[in-house]
Amino acid sequence: xxxxxxxxxxxxxxxxxxxxxxxxxxxxxxxxxxxxxxxxxxxxxxxxxxxxxxxxxxxxxxxxxxxxxxxxxxxxxxxxxxxxxxxxxxxxxxxxxxxxxxxxxxxxxxxxxxxxxxxxxxxxxxxxxxxxxxxxxxxxxxxxxxxxxxxxxxxxxxxxxxxxxxxxxxxxxxxxxxxxxxxxxxxxxxxxxxxxxxxxxxxxxxxxxxxxxxxxxxxxxxxxxxxxxxxxxxxxxxxxxxxxxxxxxxxxxxxxxxxxxxxxxxxxxxxxxxxxxxxxxxxxxxxxxxxxxxxxxxxxxxxxxxxxxxxxxxxxxxxxxxxxxxxxxxxxxxxxxxxxxxxxxxxxxx
Amino acid sequence: xxxxxxxxxxxxxxxxxxxxxxxxxxxxxxxxxxxxxxxxxxxxxxxxxxxxxxxxxxxxxxxxxxxxxxxxxxxxxxxxxxxxxxxxxxxxxxxxxxxxxxxxxxxxxxxxx
Ligand code: FES
Ligand SMILES: [Fe+2]
Ligand SMILES: [Fe+2]
Numbered sequence: 063x064x065x066x067x068x069x070x071x072x073x074x075x076x077x078x079x080x081x082x083x084x085x086x087x088x089x090x091x092x093x094x095x096x097x098x099x100x101x102x103x104x105x106x107x108x109x110x111x112x113x114x115x116x117x118x119x120x121x122x123x124x125x126x127x128x129x130x131x132x133x134x135x136x137x138x139x140x141x142x143x144x145x146x147x148x149x150x151x152x153x154x155x156x157x158x159x160x161x162x163x164x165x166x167x168x169x170x171x172x173x174x175x176x177x178x179x180x181x182x183x184x185x186x187x188x189x190x191x192x193x194x195x196x197x198x199x200x201x202x203x204x205x206x207x208x209x210x211x212x213x214x215x216x217x218x219x220x221x222x223x224x225x226x227x228x229x230x231x232x233x234x235x236x237x238x239x240x241x242x243x244x245x246x247x248x249x250x251x252x253x254x255x256x257x258x259x260x261x262x263x264x265x266x267x268x269x270x271x272x273x274x275x276x277x278x279x280x281x282x283x284x285x286x287x288x289x290x291x292x293x294x295x296x297x298x299x300x301x302x303x304x305x306x307x308x309x310x311x312x313x314x315x316x317x318x319x320x321x322x323x324x325x326x327x328x329x330x331x332x333x334x335x336x337x338x339x340x341x342x343x344x345x346x347x348x349x350x351x352x353x354x355x356x357x358x359x360x361x362x363x364x365x366x367x368x369x370x371x372x373x374x375x376x377x378x379x380x381x382x383x384x385x386x387x388x389x390x391x392x393x394x395x396x397x398x399x400x401x402x403x404x405x406x407x408x409x410x411x412x
Numbered sequence: 413x414x415x416x417x418x419x420x421x422x423x424x425x426x427x428x429x430x431x432x433x434x435x436x437x438x439x440x441x442x443x444x445x446x447x448x449x450x451x452x453x454x455x456x457x458x459x460x461x462x463x464x465x466x467x468x469x470x471x472x473x474x475x476x477x478x479x480x481x482x483x484x485x486x487x488x489x490x491x492x493x494x495x496x497x498x499x500x501x502x503x504x505x506x507x508x509x510x511x512x513x514x515x516x517x518x519x520x521x522x523x524x525x
Contacts, residue, residue: 187478189485244460252458319478323471343472350476351463354440358432 077274079221079264083140084277086130091123093159097130097152101142106151114158119166120388124159125288129280131156132295136222137276160296167293171380177309177361177372180379184316196390197324199397206332208397210270210411211404213338214279215287215393219294220263221276224249226294227311233304234360236367241359242308245315245352262341269335271411282404286389293385297378305371308364309378312356318349438463438476447474 086102089095093112100106117124133139134147146152174180192198200209224246234242251257264274273279297307326342329335365372396403432440444458455474463476470477 186482186484189483248460252460320481323477346477347472347475348459350438350478351440351459351461353478354432354434354438354463355461 077264077268079260079274079276080137082275083138083142084275084280086139086142087126087280089123090126091117091121093117093123093127094130097127097155100152101130101134101139101146104143105146105149108151110151110155112155112158114162117159117162119162120285120289122285122288124162125285125292128156128159128163128292128296129288131159132292132299133277135295135299136225139277163289163292164296167381167384168377170384171377173373173380174376177365177375177379180309180376181312181316181357181361184313184379184383187320194387194390194394195324196393197321197328199394200328201324201331204328204332206270206334206411207408208393208403209328209332209334209338210272210408211397211402212393213267213270214272214408215283215389215404217263217267217272217279218277218283218287219291221260221274223259223263225260226291226298227307229298230304230307230311233301234364237359237363238308238361238367239363241355241363242311245355245360248348248352259341259344262337262344265337266329266334266341269338272408279404282406282408284392284403284405286385286392290382290385290389293381303374303378305364305368305374306378306381308356308360308371309375309380310382311378312353312361312375313379313382315349315352315356319346319353322346322349437467437478437480438465440464449474 086098089098093114096110096112100110114124130139131152134142134144134152138144138147174183188195191202196212200212204212227242227249228246231239231242231246247253249259251259251261255261267274294307294310297303297310322342322345326339326346329338329342361375365375393403402408429442431442434440441462441464443460443462444456445462445464446454446456447462447464448454457475465473465476465480467480469479471479
């Protein structure tokens with residue numbers, strides 16, 4: 063190994079959550095069992111036929127099955143053949159599950175007339191305390207165990223932060239592409255591995271005495287969490303949904319700065335630690351920039367060249383809000399009853 | 413060749429720095445930038461673009477933290493579903509002076525990095 067490569071490798075190498083792939087999780091019903099068994103068995107001997115029509119599109123079973131199939135495109139699973147990512151039987155099953163999920167989302171989103179109006183609703187801040195906001199709750203009343211649950215649940219996304227959105231890049235051009243790449247560059251640490259947002263999140267988890275290995279909290283994550291991550295993968299993997307992916311990304315960036323401020327305060331108030339504060343402090347500042355670039359250049363550029371995508375941009379914004387609200391309701395209802403919001407409570411912090 | 417800048421870098425340095433004005437929000441300035449405060453303190457940002465607060469409400473001044481956004485009053489006592497999420501209300505509500513909500517109380521200036 064050349065000297066400079068070696069010195070970079072040994073100098074302050076950050077703990078990497080993605081050095082290994084996670085084990086396959088426990089199935090949550092017939093669909094997810096079929097996927098787990100097929101992955102474990104090295105593929106399907108014949109066509110995978112299973113009726114998906116009765117499956118709850120937001121339920122644990124369908125969401126986990128879809129999550130497993132999507133995860134083949136990111137980090138895979140321990141002991142699972144990597145080339146199953148492009149297995150036609152599994153892709154066929156994925157398509158059926160996606161159809162259920164996407165159909166339900168389209169039916170549940172009310173479709174505002176313009177992207178500008180859909181964004182305008184996100185560009186205002188409530189005065190005072192909002193009972194339905196997880197961030198407001200954590201800032202004012204959150205307890206450390208709730209912050210740990212929140213961080214564990216969100217780790218399914220944040221340990222691959224901005225990855226699902228990178229898939230849209232080859233589908234963009236001009237202003238939209240330049241803007242999207244600039245924001246993604248920032249998400250990926252602007253050239254410094256220790257500043258990759260996913261790494262900042264692993265550092266936050268460390269402060270909260272959580273396990274930082276990729277996918278560790280998959281079994282603990284309820285369907286509402288899986289659905290938020292599946293939405294990104296769904297929109298990212300389909301070129302036909304590029305408008306919705308951009309709408310989704312804009313919704314995340316626009317709401318992130320004030321939301322991160324509340325979480326930074328929650329972390330400070332509970333004494334979570336410096337890295338925990340840092341992750342959210344960084345997002346207050348970064349996302350105040352990102353939302354501007356995404357609105358002006360990414361959405362502006364995309365709709366200037368492809369005006370027909372406006373309703374998809376709106377759909378992406380609304381589907382994001384819809385799934386975030388469902389997740390928020392799940393977390394808050396459990397925490398208000400002093401119950402764990404996860405499927406399996408966390409081990410106590412050491 | 414540490415002393416010979418790459419052509420791309422030279423071109424980038426010679427390119428005029430672009431500033432974009434958001435009439436209701438920050439100034440967007442291509443980074444890296446240094447901002448000199450009234451007190452002479454210099455604060456730097458390496459970000460590809462920096463959003464410089466013009467409303468003076470930011471709690472991470474000189475960087476925008478979206479505190480310039482319009483604030484919507486909502487009925488605290490309304491049941492969650494009946495709360496006006498935003499809608500047309502949001503676009504007609506005007507800001508009155510420094511109406512920081514409870515968030516800002518007790519916020520120390522040391523938070524601004
Ligand atoms: S301009 Fe955004 S906080 Fe002041
Ligand atoms: Fe980020
Ligand atoms: Fe961001």
